[in-house]
Amino acid sequence: MSVARPAIAISAILLSALSLPGLSLRRGPVIGRPDDESVAVTWITDAPSDSRVDYGPAAGDWSTVRSEEAVTRHRIVLGGLIPGAVYRYRILSGDVALAEESTFRAPRGSTDTAFRFAVMGDTDGTSVPTRIADRLAESDVDLAIHTGDVVYPAGAEQDYDAQFFTPMARWLRRGPVLPALGNHDAMTDGGAPLLSDFVLPKNDATHDSRFYSFRQGNALFLCLDVETSAFGAGSPQYQWLERVLSETSSSWKFIYFHTPAYSSAHSNRVVRLVLSPLFERYGVDVVFAGHEHLYERTFAIRDFVSSGRGVVYVTEGGGGANLTSFRPEEYSAYVADRYGFVEVEVAEQRLTLLARDPTGVVFDSLVIDKSVGSGERMPLLLRSRGRPEVPHGRE
Amino acid sequence: MSRGSRFGVVLAALLSCLDATAVSAQAWTPNTRIDVPAAGHFCLDGEFSWYRPESFVDRDGTVERFPGGLDFLLGVFRASYAVWHRLALGVEAPYRSAEYDDPGLEASYSAQGLPGVGAFVDWAPGSASAALRPELRFEVFFSRSEQDQVVNVRDGANRYSLTLQLGQGEAERSPNWRYWGNLRFEYAPSIVDRDRLLETRLEVLGGPRVASLYGQGLYVLILGGYRTATAALQEANFFDNRTSQNGFAGILVDWGPRPANEAPPLSLSVSAVHDLRPRNSLSGWRTTLTLVAGL
Numbered sequence: 049m050s051v052a053r054p055a056i057a058i059s060a061i062l063l064s065a066l067s068l069p070g071l072s073l074r075r076g077p078v079i080g081r082p083d084d085e086s087v088a089v090t091w092i093t094d095a096p097s098d099s100r101v102d103y104g105p106a107a108g109d110w111s112t113v114r115s116e117e118a119v120t121r122h123r124i125v126l127g128g129l130i131p132g133a134v135y136r137y138r139i140l141s142g143d144v145a146l147a148e149e150s151t152f153r154a155p156r157g158s159t160d161t162a163f164r165f166a167v168m169g170d171t172d173g174t175s176v177p178t179r180i181a182d183r184l185a186e187s188d189v190d191l192a193i194h195t196g197d198v199v200y201p202a203g204a205e206q207d208y209d210a211q212f213f214t215p216m217a218r219w220l221r222r223g224p225v226l227p228a229l230g231n232h233d234a235m236t237d238g239g240a241p242l243l244s245d246f247v248l249p250k251n252d253a254t255h256d257s258r259f260y261s262f263r264q265g266n267a268l269f270l271c272l273d274v275e276t277s278a279f280g281a282g283s284p285q286y287q288w289l290e291r292v293l294s295e296t297s298s299s300w301k302f303i304y305f306h307t308p309a310y311s312s313a314h315s316n317r318v319v320r321l322v323l324s325p326l327f328e329r330y331g332v333d334v335v336f337a338g339h340e341h342l343y344e345r346t347f348a349i350r351d352f353v354s355s356g357r358g359v360v361y362v363t364e365g366g367g368g369a370n371l372t373s374f375r376p377e378e379y380s381a382y383v384a385d386r387y388g389f390v391e392v393e394v395a396e397q398r399l400t401l402l403a404r405d406p407t408g409v410v411f412d413s414l415v416i417d418k419s420v421g422s423g424e425r426m427p428l429l430l431r432s433r434g435r436p437e438v439p440h441g442r443e
Numbered sequence: 444m445s446r447g448s449r450f451g452v453v454l455a456a457l458l459s460c461l462d463a464t465a466v467s468a469q470a471w472t473p474n475t476r477i478d479v480p481a482a483g484h485f486c487l488d489g490e491f492s493w494y495r496p497e498s499f500v501d502r503d504g505t506v507e508r509f510p511g512g513l514d515f516l517l518g519v520f521r522a523s524y525a526v527w528h529r530l531a532l533g534v535e536a537p538y539r540s541a542e543y544d545d546p547g548l549e550a551s552y553s554a555q556g557l558p559g560v561g562a563f564v565d566w567a568p569g570s571a572s573a574a575l576r577p578e579l580r581f582e583v584f585f586s587r588s589e590q591d592q593v594v595n596v597r598d599g600a601n602r603y604s605l606t607l608q609l610g611q612g613e614a615e616r617s618p619n620w621r622y623w624g625n626l627r628f629e630y631a632p633s634i635v636d637r638d639r640l641l642e643t644r645l646e647v648l649g650g651p652r653v654a655s656l657y658g659q660g661l662y663v664l665i666l667g668g669y670r671t672a673t674a675a676l677q678e679a680n681f682f683d684n685r686t687s688q689n690g691f692a693g694i695l696v697d698w699g700p701r702p703a704n705e706a707p708p709l710s711l712s713v714s715a716v717h718d719l720r721p722r723n724s725l726s727g728w729r730t731t732l733t734l735v736a737g738l
Contacts, residue, residue, distance in 0.1 A: 280498060280507030314637070317682050318499045318507050321593075325510070325545040352552055352593040 071095045073146045075213050076122075077139045080247025081191065081224040084155050084263050086127045088247035091139050091146065093120050101126065103137035106151070123247065131157035132265075150221040153190050158298070160265040164188055167304070167390035169195030169338025169365045170230070176368030177215035179406035180389045184219040186408075189391060190264060191223050193271070195338030195364055196230025196306030198242060203233035205241040213245075226271060229258060230306045230338065234275045253288035261292050267394055268298035272305035272323075280322055289323075293330035299418075300394055301332045308337035310346050310361040312374040312383045324352065327359050333399065333416060336390070338365035341372040343390075343403050344383040345412060354379040360414065362401070364390045382412045476623070476712075477578040477608045479567040480525045480737050486533075487736045488521040494678060496718075496727030502685055504722065511545035513594070515678040523565055535561035535584070539679060541594035552593035558679055559586040559597060569612075576612035581605050589634070595679045600631035600640060621662045621697060622649030637681065642672035648695055656698055664695040666716060675723045682725070689721035691729075699735070708737045 076091025089101050096118035103126055104110040113124050122141065129135065131154055138149045156163055166189045171177045184192060199211045213220065227246060229239045239258070248257035248271075258273040270292060272279060279285045293301065307316035309324050316339075327335060328350055343366050350358025365372070371385040388405040397419040403412035480486040494515040498508040516539065523533030539558050544551035563582035582604045589599025610623030624647035631640035650664030669690045675683035699710025712733045718726045 276503070276505075278505045278507060281510035282508055286510075314681065314684055317680055321509055321511075321513065321543060321545070322507060 071097055071141060071144075074120075075209055076221070077137075077147055077150065078213065078220045079152050079222065079224045080123075081155070081226055081249065081262060082125055082247050083249055085129065085131075086125050087129065087135075087152055087154060087224075088123060088125045089137065089139060089152075090121070090123045090247060093122065093141055093146070096120055097122075097141035099124050100140040100143070101137055102140065103135050105130070106134055106136060125247075129154035131155060132160050132163075147221070152222060155262075156190065156265040158263060158266060161299070161396045162394060163190050163265045163267075164391060164393045165190055165264065166192040167195065167336050167362070167364045167392065168192060168225075168367045169336075169363075170197040170341050170369040171212060171216075171367035172197075172200045172369035174211075174215040174368075176366075176387045176406050177212065178218075180367065181216040181219040183389070183404065183406065183408045185222055187391065189223065192219065192225045192389075193269065193302075193304050193336065194225050194227035195304055195336055196228040196275070197232045197338060197365075197367075197369065198227050198230065200232050200369060202235035203230075203239060203241055204236045205245075208241060208245050226262070226269070228271045228305045228338075229273050229275045231275050238276050251288055253284040259285050259288070263298060265394065266298055266396075267300035267302060268292070268296045270301070270303045272303060274305045274307055274316065274319055279319070286322070286326075290326060290330075293326070293332070299397070300399065301330065302334050302336065302392075303327060303332050304336035306337060307339040308344075308361060308363045309335065310349065310377070310379055311337075311340050311363055312344055312377045312380050313340035313342060313363075313372045320352070324349070324359070332359050334360045334362055334392075334401070336362050336364060338363065338367075340374070341365045341369045342374055342383060342385040343388060343412065344374070345381050345401075345403070345414060346379045347381045349379055360416070362390060364388075364403075381414075384411065386411065476733070476735070477565055477580050477606060477625070478735055478737070479529055479531050479565045479578055480523065482525045482528045484525055485738050486521075486523045486525075486531065487738070488523075488733070489519070489735075490731060490733040491516070491518045492729055492731045494725075494727060494729040496725035498726050499675075499682060500721040500724060500726050501683075502723045506726070509543075509545075511543060511551075514540075514542045514544075515594075516540040517678075521563075523563070529567040531565040533563045533565060535563060535582070537561075539596040541596055541678065541680075543594050554590075554592055554594055554596045556596045557587065559584055559601075561585070561602075573612040576610050578608040578610070579606065580608075598676060598679045598681060600634055600637070600676070602629055602631050604629040618660060619652050620649070621652070621660075621664060622647075624648065631676075637676075638674065638684065640672060640674055640676055642670065644668065644670040650695075659699050662697045664697055665692075666695050666714060667692040675725075677725050683723045685723050687721075687723040689724040689726070690719035691716050692719055693717060693729075710735045 072094050074092040074094050078090045080088035080090055082088050098116050099122040100114040101124040102110045102112050133154050134151055136149055136151050139146050166184050168180055199207050233239045233242045243256055249260040249262045250257055251260045258277050261270045277285050309320040340363050344363040346361040347354035348356055348358040348360050366387040374383055376383050391402045393400045399416040401414040402410045404410055478486050496513055498506045500506050519537040521533055521535045523531040525531040537558055540555040542551055542553035561582050561584035563580050565580050567578045569577055584602040586599055586601050587597045606625055606627040608625040627644040629642040633639040646668035648664045648666045650662055652660040653663050654661040671688040673686055675687035693714055693716030695712055695714035697712040714731045716729045
């Protein structure tokens with residue numbers, strides 16, 4: 049036996065004596081988004097214990113929400129928040145703080161007309177997701193949507209921590225990721241691990257969150273499930289989508305799901321034929337998808353044709369999975385097989401979309417200004433801020 | 444009748460038939476029947492199919508119904524000439540039209556055009572007097588470059604196919620029954636963004652003579668089969684990149700001599716077929732009219 053072994057054993061004994069017996073943090077804290085007024089904080093401990101979250105405005109007093117139930121998967125929902133306000137919080141079990149204090153932003157009210165959000169997709173490995181999480185944590189985005197294939201290779205529960213929650217931890221303690229179901233996520237129990245690992249809004253058509261909507265400021269977001277739920281005419285999802293779109297008064301409408309309707313790699317033609325007319329009829333602004341491991345932005349498309357007005361389709365699948373080859377289609381405004389994420393800034397009638405690589409460099413951008421023109425949305429293409437835009441570029 | 448005048452008669456009959464079916468909005472499907480003409484003779488084959496899938500069914504059986512009408516029309520003209528005993532060379536020229544009409548759109552969208560051209564070799568090994576008559580077709584189809592529109596009429600992937608047909612030889616020829624079957628393998632090499640395609644299709648048909656018409660038997664055949672492919676690449680549209688399967692069944696009304704070069708030199712068939720238990724596949728009715736002429 050070497051001399052080092054007793055030293056390691058003594059260190060382990062001392063560390064275990066300093067922590068709560070049998071209790072350590074395995075995941076979290078993770079911010080969730082159960083509805084348009086609340087925030088959920090979740091974490092996992094390796095032994096059952098009670099749950100407690102202390103939170104409060106940046107310069108205010110602490111409030112506490114606790115649950116005495118002894119669990120390993122902890123979930124505390126914080127309601128009654130001031131819309132759009134930044135809160136600090138900390139998680140505790142057994143009255144012992146389990147992680148450093150962090151902050152989150154409460155969901156914004158419908159009168160709030162300026163905010164940012166991010167889009168990512170097909171997160172694989174740890175390098176790219178970690179760098180994306182770093183960029184999000186450094187940015188001022190409120191939330192991130194995920195276009196699906198959160199965990200490779202098959203969305204298994206045992207892979208979620210190593211493949212997603214650990215690489216994304218720096219962002220997840222500050223803001224939510226709201227994912228769509230990808231085909232890889234659905235390989236395990238039809239996507240059950242994803243649905244249990246994320247706190248997501250509900251829909252009023254089914255009993256789960258395979259598809260859902262939420263509002264942030266003056267924007268409506270709809271997440272669709274084109275992998276495990278029927279979306280064809282007459283299906284509950286199709287009817288729900290049409291109803292939500294027809295009833296909304298939000299200025300901006302964003303939709304996201306996994307397989308792209310328009311892609312220079314592989315388009316989901318069924319989604320295109322069934323859903324695109326609905327998007328156009330109700331004035332959806334941008335549709336985000338993933339599945340193809342690249343970044344692509346189309347010209348505005350109406351009636352299946354890139355006409356300069358209509359719906360812009362963005363594929364963001366550059367979250368770390370092996371990049372996909374492509375052949376630029378006529379409707380493609382920019383396509384590149386490169387890693388990254390998308391950042392969108394909404395400011396009243398103006399939207400700015402920036403495609404960033406994992407280091408934050410902008411390689412494509414788009415402005416949609418609804419105040420321009422005679423009531424028609426006219427997307428205006430701006431120059432890249434990161435480097436001169438090279439349509440159909442390759443990294 | 445000279446060979447030239449016979450050709451004129453057949454062509455006139457073919458054209459009048461095409462015109463009539465266009466007016467009455469009927470349609471047809473690709474013919475899987477192989478007719479190897481006698482040495483020194485021609486075989487002309489015109490067929491039209493109308494396929495109206497009401498839905499796409501995914502790999503789990505989830506039915507995605509189209510909110511509007513999706514229609515695929517396909518006309519195929521084939522001409523072959525037997526250069527040797529039981530060996531014929533032929534060419535194929537299809538014409539495709541596709542249309543999508545959604546209630547949410549300002550207009551319906553359609554595309555028409557020539558998907559490409561094909562060349563084939565038909566071979567009937569063995570004796571015609573045997574109980575079963577095997578016939579083989581090897582075909583190369585050169586597809587025009589891919590497009591990505593509302594609905595496509597071409598997909599850019601060349602095809603290599605081999606079809607084995609087994610039908611009644613003279614020894615088994617019965618005036619009261621008609622049957623045959625075929626097995627088809629199709630291969631398309633990978634193109635830029637798409638894996639290679641392998642498709643296998645098995646089809647069997649059989650049924651009794653139910654009437655006589657102009658001295659020829661009128662047969663009603665039950666048709667059934669199964670198709671499996673590595674991707675849902677159907678009707679020149681790439682619907683899904685995962686394996687695609689479906690069964691199919693229907694009815695075929697067949698009139699005229701088999702083989703087609705026997706007198707009279709015309710045979711006609713009409714079929715209606717529906718997809719069964721599709722997975723990653725379109726589902727709908729396909730109706731077909733086929734006219735085969737030998738001269």
